[in-house]
Amino acid sequence: MLDLNGKVAFVxxxxxxxxxxDATVWGNGKATAVLLARQGAKVFGVDLRKEAADVTQAIIEKEGGICATAGVDMTNASNVESAVAECVSKFGGIDILVxxxxxxxPGSAVTMCEEVWDTQVAHNLKTAFLGSKYVIPIMEQKSKGSIINIASIAGLRMSxxxxxxxxxxxxxxxxxxxxxTAITFAKQGIRCNTVVPGLMHTALVEHRLAKTIGANDLQGLIDRRNAQCPSGKMGNAWDVAHAVLFLASDEAGYVSGTEIIVDGALTAASSSV
Ligand SMILES: NC(=O)c1ccc[n+]([C@@H]2O[C@H](COP(=O)([O-])OP(=O)(O)OC[C@H]3O[C@@H](n4cnc5c(N)ncnc54)[C@H](O)[C@@H]3O)[C@@H](O)[C@H]2O)c1
Structure with a gap:
């Protein structure tokens, strides 16, 4: 079940x-890379900060998995094109793109400055566009592939x-x-889905949000985020990674063009009357 042996994942x-x-609280990409490797995939992990991807590589290799990394700015087309070519040359193809x-x-339609708007669009949309633009032609060669985009319930639930x-x-x-993307490339055997995380206890909470929205009170922030969740507890990066694993696997072969919301019923609770 959910066997990824023989597959290559670009994360x-x-x-x-x-x-x-030694951190025990991880980001979604790190947990996903490690889980896909545990299931047998060769992982090509890219990150703006190569040293961060190298930490993930060391964890995977210590467990006996296979991983290579590259320092890549996913908003830069030539960076992405080179990294995809490097992955193909090293591992022979790409079956999974995360x-x-x-x-x-932060900011509203009035308070956000134009530069931040442009950077946000690049960070959250252009990165998925460029990843898909350069990886899909590789997947088309084998008439098979799975693309998983990571969204957020912030697109569904606003304050x-x-x-x-x-x-x-x-x-x-x-x-x-x-x-x-799912509709356009369905006949080529390429699936595309979205994973939609809710409030997750990831490294971001510990390292950034505690300062930006938590007034440097990490435990207070964790308590507030936990209290918002129907189960009384945030999810974590492994919850996201397991949804990605399912969508990446052959068992999800007829699942395409849809979303898996991983939020412990938080959006369901928000929409109740
Ligand atoms: N953390 C959460 O609670 C949460 C909730 C909902 C959705 N998400 C989504 O999950 C995804 C991962 O979030 P996270 O908090 O786990 O990640 P993170 O903030 O820990 O970042 C993961 C890595 O992305 C790298 N990165 C940043 N910009 C890059 C670029 N231009 N090119 C290449 N690498 C780059 C960073 O260096 C970092 O190592 C994001 O899309 C985020 O919006 C997170």
């Missing part, structure tokens, strides 16, 4: 903020108190990007 943002090799790079910035308009807009935009 973007395969490191995690905070590069402590477009995981993304992140939020007037804390707007991050570009993040919400781009993450919901990924739903349409996924559907359009």
């Amino acid at each position: 973007t943002g395969a490191g995690s903020v905070g590069d402590d090799p 477009n995981n790079v993304g992140g939020s910035a 007037a108190d804390r707007a991050h308009i570009a993040y919400s807009t781009t993450k919901l935009g990924l739903f349409a990007f996924t559907k359009s």
Whole structure:
């Protein structure tokens, strides 16, 4: 079940903020890279900070898996094109693409400055576009492939108190990007789906959010995020990684153009009357 032996996975943002090799709280890309490798995939992990991807590589290799890394800015077309070529030359193809790079910035339609808007669109949408643009032709050669885009419930559930308009807009935009890609390449055997994480306890919470929205009170922030979840507990990067694993696997062979929401019923609770 969910055997990825013989497959190659290209995972973007395969490191995690905070590069402590002993960290136990990981980002979604790092957990995904490690889980796909555990299931037998050869992983090509790219990250803006190669040193972060190298931490992931060391974990995979220590467990007996296979991983290579590259320092890549996923918003830069020539960087992405070279990394895809390097992966193909090293591992012979690409079967799984995980477009995981993304992140939020605060601001409303009025308070967000134009530069932040442009950066957010590049960070959350262009990265998935470029990954797909260069990987799909490789998948077409084998008439098979699975693309998984990582969105966020921020595209489904918004707060007037804390707007991050570009993040919400781009993450919901990924739903349409996924559907359009799934339909266009279905006859070529390529599937495309979105994983939609909710409130997750990832490295981001520990290293960035505690400072930006948590007033340097990490435990207070964790408690507040836990309290918002129907189960009383945030999810974590492994929950995201397991949804990605299913969509990457042959068992999901007829699943395409859709979303898996990994939020412990948080959006369901938000929409109840
Ligand atoms: N953490 C959460 O609670 C949460 C919730 C919902 C959705 N998400 C989504 O999950 C994805 C991963 O988030 P995370 O918090 O686990 O990641 P993260 O913030 O830990 O980042 C993962 C890696 O991405 C790399 N990166 C950043 N910009 C890059 C670029 N331009 N090119 C290549 N690499 C780049 C970083 O160096 C980092 O190592 C994002 O798309 C995010 O929006 C996260």
